[in-house]
Amino acid sequence: MLIKPPSDIRSSEITDKSLYLNRRAFMRAAAVAAGAAATACVSTDALAGSGQPAAHGRKLENVKSSPLSTSELPNTWEQITTYNNYYEFGTDKDSPSRYARGFKTTPWTVAVEGECNKKAVYHLEDILKGQTLEDRIYRHRCVERWSMVIPWVGFPLSSFINKCEPTSKAKFVEFTTLADDRQMPGLASGVLPWPYVEGLRMDEAMHPLTILVVGLYGEVLPNQDGAPLRVHIPWKYGFKSGKSIVKIRFVEKQPVNTWQRAAADEYGFYANVNPTVDHPRWSQAKERRLPSLFTNTPTQIFNGYGDQVASMYAGMDLRKNF
Numbered sequence: 001m002l003i004k005p006p007s008d009i010r011s012s013e014i015t016d017k018s019l020y021l022n023r024r025a026f027m028r029a030a031a032v033a034a035g036a037a038a039t040a041c042v043s044t045d046a047l048a049g050s051g052q053p054a055a056h057g058r059k060l061e062n063v064k065s066s067p068l069s070t071s072e073l074p075n076t077w078e079q080i081t082t083y084n085n086y087y088e089f090g091t092d093k094d095s096p097s098r099y100a101r102g103f104k105t106t107p108w109t110v111a112v113e114g115e116c117n118k119k120a121v122y123h124l125e126d127i128l129k130g131q132t133l134e135d136r137i138y139r140h141r142c143v144e145r146w147s148m149v150i151p152w153v154g155f156p157l158s159s160f161i162n163k164c165e166p167t168s169k170a171k172f173v174e175f176t177t178l179a180d181d182r183q184m185p186g187l188a189s190g191v192l193p194w195p196y197v198e199g200l201r202m203d204e205a206m207h208p209l210t211i212l213v214v215g216l217y218g219e220v221l222p223n224q225d226g227a228p229l230r231v232h233i234p235w236k237y238g239f240k241s242g243k244s245i246v247k248i249r250f251v252e253k254q255p256v257n258t259w260q261r262a263a264a265d266e267y268g269f270y271a272n273v274n275p276t277v278d279h280p281r282w283s284q285a286k287e288r289r290l291p292s293l294f295t296n297t298p299t300q301i302f303n304g305y306g307d308q309v310a311s312m313y314a315g316m317d318l319r320k321n322f
C-alpha cells in the first residue's frame, strides 16, 4: 500500500483469463489508436505475467447461508486468489499466489492472552468446535481503491470472544499474525514492521458483521487469502483484516496497528471506508471494482454497511479518527 500507489497497479494483475485477454486486445487497439505515447503504456512487459489461482481445497461441510450477505455478484475464484495483499509473501498483487503455495497451515494454534478468563493456546480445531459456519458474501474495499465481492465462509468473531470470557478491562482486541521467515520470503524485505498487527474496539469486534474467516466459495481458505484463519470487517478498509492469525489479545489501550506504525499520517486505527475522507495521496470517492480497469464506482460510506454500523461512531469526528 505505502510503496505501490493505485496508479501503479498493472492491469495484468487482475487475472480472470478471458477478461484479461479481452482487455489485452482492447488495450492494444486503444494504443494503436492513440499513437506512440500510449503504446509505451501497454508494453508487453507491463501486461505479462499473472498469478496462479489457488488449487481447490477441501469442501467445508454444513455451511449455512447468511442473511447478512450482499446480493452483488461475487468475484471469481481466480480473481480472489491471484490479486492479493499479503506482504509476508511479497508486495506484488500476484506474489502471494506464487509464494504462499507451500505455506504450512496445519497444525495451527492461536494464543489467547490479556484481559480474559480463558487464556490458553487453542488448536484451530478447538476454535471451530461448536461453531456454525456461514456463507458471508461481503464487499471488500482496499484502501488502494480496488474492491471485490467475496464469498467468505466463517463465523461471528463475537462467538469466539464470548468463549474467551473477556474481563471488564478488555476495551480492544489485538490480532497478531504469523511471521515465519522460513516460510515467508517477504519478511526479508523489511517493508513493514513484522509481525503484522491489527486491532478493533470491543464493540466493533463483537458486531455481528465481523467474522473469523476459514473458507472461500465453500472450500477451505486458500493460503494467499489468509489461511487458515483471518478476520474480515466489511465496513473497514481491507488492511484491518489480518491474515493467518496466531494471537488474539484483549487489551485496555488502543493497539497500534502495523500500517499506523509504518505511516501514521496515512493509515489510522479506525479505517472505516469513507468516500469523504481522502487518503493524503489519493481521493477515496471512487473505487475500481475488479476486474474493471476504471476507478469509476462511487464508494459508499462504511462500504455500504452504514445502516448496521454507523451508530457505533455517533458523535465521533471521522476526519480525526480516520
Ligand code: MTE
Pocket (backbone or CB within 6 Å): 001, 083, 084, 085, 086, 087, 088, 140, 141, 142, 143, 177, 178, 196, 224, 225, 226, 237, 238, 239, 240, 241, 242, 243, 244
Ligand atoms: N494480513 C497480513 N498478515 N499481511 C498483509 O500484508 N494485508 C492487508 C490485509 N491483511 C495484509 C493482511 C491488506 S492491505 C488487505 S487490502 C487485505 O489483507 C487483502 O486481503 P485479500 O488479499 O484477501 O483481498
